[in-house]
Amino acid sequence: MRPLLFPIDDQRVRFYPDTPMATLSTLLPGRRMVLITDQHVYRYHKKVFAPFDTIVLRAGEQFKVQATIDGLIDRLIQLEVDRTTVLVGVGGGVVTDLVGYLAAVYMRGIDVGFVPTTILAMVDASIGGKNGVDVGQYKNLVGSIRQPLFVLHDYTFLSTLPKREWSNGFAEIIKHAAIGDAAMFAELKKNNLDGYRNDLVKLRRLIVRNVRFKNRVVVNDPFEKAGRKYLNFGHTLGHALEMQYELSHGEAISLGMMFAAQLSEKKLHFSETNELRQLLIGYGLPVEAGFSAQKVFRSLSMDKKRVKRSVDFILLFRIGRAVVHPIPLTELASRLKQYV
Ligand SMILES: NC(=O)c1ccc[n+]([C@@H]2O[C@H](COP(=O)([O-])OP(=O)(O)OC[C@H]3O[C@@H](n4cnc5c(N)ncnc54)[C@H](O)[C@@H]3O)[C@@H](O)[C@H]2O)c1
Numbered sequence: 001m002r003p004l005l006f007p008i009d010d011q012r013v014r015f016y017p018d019t020p021m022a023t024l025s026t027l028l029p030g031r032r033m034v035l036i037t038d039q040h041v042y043r044y045h046k047k048v049f050a051p052f053d054t055i056v057l058r059a060g061e062q063f064k065v066q067a068t069i070d071g072l073i074d075r076l077i078q079l080e081v082d083r084t085t086v087l088v089g090v091g092g093g094v095v096t097d098l099v100g101y102l103a104a105v106y107m108r109g110i111d112v113g114f115v116p117t118t119i120l121a122m123v124d125a126s127i128g129g130k131n132g133v134d135v136g137q138y139k140n141l142v143g144s145i146r147q148p149l150f151v152l153h154d155y156t157f158l159s160t161l162p163k164r165e166w167s168n169g170f171a172e173i174i175k176h177a178a179i180g181d182a183a184m185f186a187e188l189k190k191n192n193l194d195g196y197r198n199d200l201v202k203l204r205r206l207i208v209r210n211v212r213f214k215n216r217v218v219v220n221d222p223f224e225k226a227g228r229k230y231l232n233f234g235h236t237l238g239h240a241l242e243m244q245y246e247l248s249h250g251e252a253i254s255l256g257m258m259f260a261a262q263l264s265e266k267k268l269h270f271s272e273t274n275e276l277r278q279l280l281i282g283y284g285l286p287v288e289a290g291f292s293a294q295k296v297f298r299s300l301s302m303d304k305k306r307v308k309r310s311v312d313f314i315l316l317f318r319i320g321r322a323v324v325h326p327i328p329l330t331e332l333a334s335r336l337k338q339y340v
């Protein structure tokens with residue numbers, strides 16, 4: 001099978017859409033692969049791991065921390081992993097973020113590949129090379145930017161993916177549509193989650209469209225100096241909520257997108273908040289939640305993206321057209337109070 005090639009920085013990421021996991025060992029002839037996954041993926045798909053040395057992690061965002069990396073480094077030493085070995089992260093975004101970071105620091109950097117097993121990791125987390133861990137309440141505070149050698153999609157993994165995780169992934173898909181693809185937004189409106197779950201051809205087309213979308217953004221701006229910032233739509237408030245409340249990544253950014261849409265109304269006369277709301281609801285995502293404006297504000301005012309006395313938000317002119325807009329901290333405090 002011939003991969004699609006995505007040139008990013010000085011590397012070409014090989015992307016294998018719709019490719020059986022059984023072909024993994026043939027992708028890089030002569031190279032040893034060590035697989036890292038989490039307990040859920042391992043439990044459902046044990047057989048595919050049998051030919052490889054496999055490390056199984058506990059599942060969950062709470063394990064996306066430096067202590068997990070330290071434990072993994074010990075395991076790699078035990079397994080005599082050296083520079084010629086390729087680490088392969090098989091799992092959701094937590095696994096791909098951890099394994100990408102591990103590969104970046106172990107022996108000052110060894111090769112890595114990803115087999116994303118959630119929609120979210122397929123369309124977002126495994127693309128673009130960003131990786132890392134959370135520190136306390138700060139999401140992704142420590143990490144690196146480093147591209148994988150390859151990304152392989154095997155849709156049979158999705159047969160065991162819980163419905164809530166499908167919704168999570170669609171939060172990022174809706175985000176892509178909102179910031180840069182109005183035609184995709186229209187397609188999503190015409191369809192629904194079960195429609196995609198039950199139609200592999202339609203799903204494949206949507207996933208590849210999103211992979212291409214994210215790649216295009218990253219290729220044009222690998223180090224987030226310009227257009228890549230738009231991918232943070234919904235994430236400024238989203239991250240703060242995700243770390244303080246029992247919300248998944250997708251749920252948190254759904255709420256973040258609603259807040260950003262309302263800010264866009266005020267600042268840019270954006271007039272499609274209701275369309276966005278209906279779409280998020282249609283894909284099983286939350287659009288309103290009670291939270292402590294004060295608690296969230298404290299966390300936002302410490303955000304990595306803060307420049308001086310304001311926080312950079314991604315706002316929308318219209319569906320498909322985004323912009324970076326600094327919001328002064330004083331204004332943010334009052335807008336948050338109105339939102340909750
Ligand atoms: N690096 C990036 O650019 C980037 C982009 C977006 C998100 N992320 C990160 O991704 C993470 C979220 O990713 P996620 O939503 O995939 O979360 P996750 O990795 O926690 O996976 C969600 C749940 O689904 C389970 N699971 C995974 N695949 C499964 C399968 N095929 N069948 C059954 N269960 C399965 C996992 O065990 C877990 O319980 C966050 O940490 C976020 O910060 C990173």
Ligand SMILES: [Zn+2]
Nearest residue numbers: 124172249253
């Ligand atoms: Zn995200």
